[in-house]
Amino acid sequence: MPDPMRIRATEQPDGVDVRVLMSHEMETGQRRDSAGAIVPAWFIQTVVVSYAGKPVLNAEWGPAVAKNPYLQFKFKGGKKGEKISITWVDNRGETRTDEATIG
Amino acid sequence: MNRSRRNFVQAGGVLGLMVATGLITAEEARAQQQAWNKAAFEAKSLDETIKALGGTGTAQSADITLTAPDIAENGAVVPVAVASKIPNTQSIYILVEKNPNALAAGFGIPAGTDASIATRIKMGQTSNVHAVVKADNKFYVATKEVKVTLGGCGG
Numbered sequence: 443m444p445d446p447m448r449i450r451a452t453e454q455p456d457g458v459d460v461r462v463l464m465s466h467e468m469e470t471g472q473r474r475d476s477a478g479a480i481v482p483a484w485f486i487q488t489v490v491v492s493y494a495g496k497p498v499l500n501a502e503w504g505p506a507v508a509k510n511p512y513l514q515f516k517f518k519g520g521k522k523g524e525k526i527s528i529t530w531v532d533n534r535g536e537t538r539t540d541e542a543t544i545g
Numbered sequence: 546m547n548r549s550r551r552n553f554v555q556a557g558g559v560l561g562l563m564v565a566t567g568l569i570t571a572e573e574a575r576a577q578q579q580a581w582n583k584a585a586f587e588a589k590s591l592d593e594t595i596k597a598l599g600g601t602g603t604a605q606s607a608d609i610t611l612t613a614p615d616i617a618e619n620g621a622v623v624p625v626a627v628a629s630k631i632p633n634t635q636s637i638y639i640l641v642e643k644n645p646n647a648l649a650a651g652f653g654i655p656a657g658t659d660a661s662i663a664t665r666i667k668m669g670q671t672s673n674v675h676a677v678v679k680a681d682n683k684f685y686v687a688t689k690e691v692k693v694t695l696g697g698c699g700g
Contacts, residue, residue, distance in 0.1 A: 457659060470667065472645065487581040499662075500653035504586040506641060507650050508622045508665035517658040529569060531577040537569055 449542035451526050458520035458544050460491065460499075462513045462528060470505040486511060486530045493517065493526045520544050586648050591640055591675050591686070594648045598638070600684040603677060606631060609687035611676040617668060620693040626663035627676040629685075634660035636679040643672035668693045 445465035452459050464486065471483025489501040498517040520526065522544050529539040585597040595603055612626040627637050634654055640647040649666045660678070668674075671692045678685045 468667075470645075488577045490577065497653075497655055498658050499655070502581055502586075502651045502653075504646060504649055506644050506646070506648075506667045508667055512624075512663075512665045514626075514663040515652075515659065515661065519657050529577070531574050535574055537574045537577075539569060 444536070444538050447528055447530075447538065447540040449526070449528060449540060451520070451542050451544045453520065453522045453544055454516075457516040457518040458493075458526075459516050460514065460526065462491075462511075464511045464513075464530060464538075466509070466511060466530070466532065468505060468507055468509045468511060484532065484534060486532045489513070489528065489530045491515075491526060491528045493520050493524065498526070582651070585651070587646055588648060589645075590647055591642060591677075594638070594640060595677070595684055598651075598677075598679070598684070599682075600679070603684045603686040606678065606685035606687060609676050609678050609685060611674065611687045611689050612663075613674050613689055613691050616692045616694065619695055620668040620670070621695075622665050623668050623691060623693070624663065624665050625674060625676075626661070627678075628659075628661035629678045629680070631660070631678055631680040631685060634678055634680045635682075637662055638675075638677040638679070639664070639666060640675040640677060641666065641668050641672050642675065644669050647675075 448463040450461045466486050469481055469484040473481045475481050483505050485505040486503050490497050491499040499515055524544050525541050527541045531537045585594055588594040588597045608630040610628040617623040636653050638651045639649045641649055652662050654660050673688050674691050676687045
């Protein structure tokens with residue numbers, strides 16, 4: 443099971459600021475291992491951040507997003523004490539969902 | 546252990562676990578996967594990527610703020626931020642011209658979300674970084690050259 447995402451969501455005067463650090467190899471498929479074989483591409487393809495059941499961000503990623511992806515953005519209408527939910531799906535079909543309370 | 550068997554079991558196993566625990570349905574995971582724009586992520590150049598995204602070309606825009614270091618010490622982790630002041634911004638894309646495939650990331654911005662994102666990308670070598678914004682179904686771009694001292698694609 444992949445490590446949990448570290449999520450910080452804080453209510454600010456102009457919106458909820460969301461910062462996420464995900465745990466994922468984001469393997470490009472360009473690298474060779476010590477035996478000379480290509481290490482297959484393994485990377486998060488889609489990310490959805492939701493609040494109150496609606497998406498507040500949709501992302502499509504390729505392997506050029508850095509390992510252990512970092513993401514920061516802001517959305518309006520979120521309230522302290524409510525939850526946001528983040529789901530990623532990678533190219534192997536593996537997936538992870540984490541929630542955080544807006545502080 | 547045989548790598549491909551391990552991958553197969555791992556993939557099937559985790560997805561099975563996710564479905565069993567009800568966190569997201571197998572259908573949702575598949576749907577999210579299928580939504581991924583393969584053609585756009587396999588395009589080699591800015592122009593090819595724009596075509597794969599449904600556009601015909603881009604217009605330079607001073608309303609896109611692209612923040613990235615002048616010199617990236619480590620090409621494996623380059624912080625990039627894009628903010629768009631263009632009204633009705635629908636999506637923001639980050640492209641690295643000299644990477645094996647130009648498109649690194651795309652973000653769909655629903656109404657109510659700021660057209661401003663920050664992330665970290667890999668750059669294989671010194672290259673132009675393009676921030677592309679889709680607004681009102683038209684494409685705009687701002688470009689900055691980022692020098693890379695140690696390439697980040699692992700080649």
